[in-house]
Amino acid sequence: MPIRKKTKIVATLGPASSTKEVLKGMLDEGVDVFRINFSHADYNDVAERIQMIRDLNKEFGYNCAILGDLQGPKLRVGVMKEEVVVHPGDEIIFATGERFEGTKERVYMTYDRFPQDAKPGERILLDDGKLIFEVVSSDKISEVKAKVIQGGPLKSKKGVNLPNTNISQPALTEKDIEDALFAIKHQVDWIALSFVRHAEDLMQLRDLIKEHSEEKIPIIAKIEKPEAVENIDKIVAHCDGIMVARGDLGVEIPxxxxxxxxxxxxxxxxxxxxxxxxxxxxMETMISSLTPTRAEVNDVANSVMDGADAVMLSGETSVGQYPIQVIRQMANILKRVEDSPLIQVPQLPPHIRTNRYITKSICYHAANMANEINAKAISTLTNSGYTAFQISAWRPLSHILVFTSNKRILTQLSLLWGVKAFYYDRFVSTDETIEDVNNISCKMGYLEEGDMLISLAAMPIQSKGMVNTLRVTEITSCPI
Incomplete structure (x- = not known):
């Protein structure tokens, strides 16, 4: 049986991954989720890519998910009139209001409330921290005077980070609301919100989804601000997943x-x-090179060993020269390290007696028992996907095979570590259903004769209630 990876790969769409042939090649090598970066998205192009992915899913039996990534309040400078280089000690004005072309003395800033929020002594970082300025003064209306601490070329439309400034701009901008409505209309599987600082940022997005979608779309909070790290407990309570966005995080904090x-x-x-x-x-060097650096290989491996569900590629697949090869390289690293005994998962059993306690407890014990008896797979029937989230979090060594009649969650579950989802809509007697799903697992190559399997189900099966049954089976025969 081939080694199947359990850690998921998220790949960003872009000009390098815009044809059906390339997307198919990436899926064959192991992409589980395609990311739409709404910072650089043309709606017509995005709609076309979404359709391509759904067609490939249907045609070749993939369940690849689509993640819509909202830009959030990304601050930028405007367009520069000519090439500008600033030197330590130079003074420059950051101005808001009506757009203009920037010069060495004056540059446009997209953040309208910057003059009201900026205070003397605070830092302004440009272009991922390559340029550093310090606020000298603000007129509190439209201009902030700053001096250069670390100089260099000041280029058009580069990102701005304000690590010390208390930003009053909401996490969900007007552009984000427009992009979110587009994403909801096209039924993306996950929506990520950038520059989350507080739980309230997520509540606003949750309300927007609820208002415009009959189906639940899970939310990922991107952690890239120091405030988010401080507020992580509250943020985790209001999102369905998190992303460690190390680019801006590494600029905002040392x-x-x-x-x-x-x-x-x-x-x-x-x-x-x-x-x-x-x-x-x-895998940044693979934007233009066929081989990653040893440090990059280590980075991917260490992220998996930290316990990541998924690792993400940005420029490597959106604008890089080798979008298919980078997926292959990454998949090889994942397969090599993900079952290492060095990976430790917190094994705190569920203790709060909520209405989900029985289900949580069964999932926890199923994961532990699978490791004890060396079960090849845990299979579960689900309508909401809840058991898949629970079992995946306990990181069993076995495969997690999820059977559902809810087509909406088939693709959503592709982000979860170790989970492989199948469409199944025959809910008859318990014995017959379990036999059915066992046969499907055999046909798909996940089970062989003599393997141990743990099956989770809600009894009675027809009622599609919460999981309340754990059953252990030895596979005595596999249909050919």
Whole structure:
């Protein structure tokens, strides 16, 4: 039986991954989720890509998910009139209001409330921290005077980070609301919100989804601000997954602090039993090279060993020269390290007696028992996907095979570690249903004669209630 990876790969769509042939090649190599970056999205192109992915899913039996990633309040400078280089000690004005072309003395800033929020002594970082300025003064209306601390080329439309400034702009901008409505209309599987700072940011997005969608669309909180790290407990309570967005995080806080924060965030997600994605610069050199650096291979491997559900590629698949090869390389790393005994998952059994306690407890014990008896797979029937989230979080060594009649969650579950979902809509007697799903698992190559299997189900099957039954079976025969 071939080794199947359990850690999921998220790949960003872009000009390099815009044809059906390339998308199919990426799916064949192991992509589980395609990400739409709404910072650089043309709606017509996006609608076309979504249709391509859904066609490929249907044609070749994939269940690839689509993640819509909202830009959030990304701050930028405007367009520069000519090439500008600034030097330490230079003074420059950051101005809001009507757009204009920037010069060495004056540059446009997209953040309208910057003059009201900026205070003397605060830092302004440009272009991922390559340029550093310090606020000298603000007229509190439309202009902020700053001096250059670290100079260099000041280029058009580069991102701005304000690590010390208390930003009053909401996390969900007008552009984000428009993009979210487009994403909801096209029934994306997950929506990610950038620059989350407080739980309220997520509540606003949740309300918007509820208002415009009959189906629940799970939300991923992107952690890239120091406030988000401080408020992580409240944020985790209001999202369905988190993303450790190391690019902006490494600019907003000292870069040397990011590795430990990554570990802390992964651990926090695991305790909450929600998925966590590690993102940014994972295989950056493969944008233009066929081989990653040893450091990049280590980074991907260490993210998996920290306990990540998924690892993400950005420029490597959106604009890179080798979008298919980078997926192959990444999949090989994942398969090599993900079953290592060095990976430790917090094993705190569920203790709060909520109405889900029985289901949580059964999932926890199923994962532990699977490891004890060396079960090849845990299979579960679900309508909401809840049991898949629970079992995945306990990281059993076995495969997690999920059978559902709810087509909407088939693709959503593709983000979860170790989960493989199948469409199944015959809910008859318990024995017959379990026999059915066992046969499907055999045909798909997940089970062989002599394998041990743990089956979870809600009894009676027809009522589609909460999981309340755990059953252990030895596979005596597999249909050919």
């Amino acid at each position: 870069a040397e602090e990011v590795p430990l924060i990554q570990k802390q965030l992964v651990l926090r997600a695991k305790k909450a039993r929600i998925p966590v994605i590690i993102a940014t610069q994972m």
